[in-house]
Amino acid sequence: MPWLMSVLFLVPIGASAFIFWAYQKKVAQKNAARDERYRRLLAGDLQTSTAVAVTPLSGKTEAAVSSLPLPPQNAAMYSKKARLLSPPETLLYYVMKAGLPDHEIFAHVDLSAVVEVPQTVRGYEREQYQRRLARCRVDFVVCDKNTNVVAVAEFEAKTEDAAFKIACLEKAGIRYVPIDPAAIPKREAIRRLIRGT
Numbered sequence: 001m002p003w004l005m006s007v008l009f010l011v012p013i014g015a016s017a018f019i020f021w022a023y024q025k026k027v028a029q030k031n032a033a034r035d036e037r038y039r040r041l042l043a044g045d046l047q048t049s050t051a052v053a054v055t056p057l058s059g060k061t062e063a064a065v066s067s068l069p070l071p072p073q074n075a076a077m078y079s080k081k082a083r084l085l086s087p088p089e090t091l092l093y094y095v096m097k098a099g100l101p102d103h104e105i106f107a108h109v110d111l112s113a114v115v116e117v118p119q120t121v122r123g124y125e126r127e128q129y130q131r132r133l134a135r136c137r138v139d140f141v142v143c144d145k146n147t148n149v150v151a152v153a154e155f156e157a158k159t160e161d162a163a164f165k166i167a168c169l170e171k172a173g174i175r176y177v178p179i180d181p182a183a184i185p186k187r188e189a190i191r192r193l194i195r196g197t
Contacts, residue, residue, distance in 0.1 A: 099187030151175035
């Protein structure tokens with residue numbers, strides 16, 4: 001009878017050990033697949049599409065994915081843009097730099113870098129909000145020397161995205177400064193507008 005008690009005692013321990021081993025094996029496979037993707041990405045030969053899964057693929061799925069046509073890897077299709085900022089944006093940038101020397105100015109920033117979805121929003125709804133934020137970009141973000149956001153300056157635009165951006169910034173307590181590209185303020189005025197003084 002003592003041997004039966006020993007067996008009954010060892011069965012849950014063995015099952016736990018097997019579950020732990022299987023979990024560790026799965027994690028190791030995921031890590032190996034991720035490391036291989038990173039290695040290929042850094043080597044410059046990664047030609048993936050959205051069909052590549054994050055987890056290791058089964059044999060059938062891998063065969064199906066490998067048969068998909070890959071986009072051509074032709075660097076000749078890209079060229080350097082003439083300039084990062086348009087002439088009005090460049091002028092506004094230099095006016096802000098002159099009027100706000102104790103601040104940092106960042107151009108063409110994703111809205112998701114300035115505001116975030118509250119932690120109380122979860123699941124699919126959170127994902128939808130984050131996607132909407134990621135699709136929007138602001139012209140200029142003005143920060144203090146510690147990169148705390150002070151204000152957002154944008155050329156005026158009457159679009160649905162502009163209304164969404166203004167609402168997000170207002171909710172986050174960030175000053176929104178619309179600028180008329182045909183009448184860019186002087187440096188003293190821009191400082192008052194950004195600082196709200």
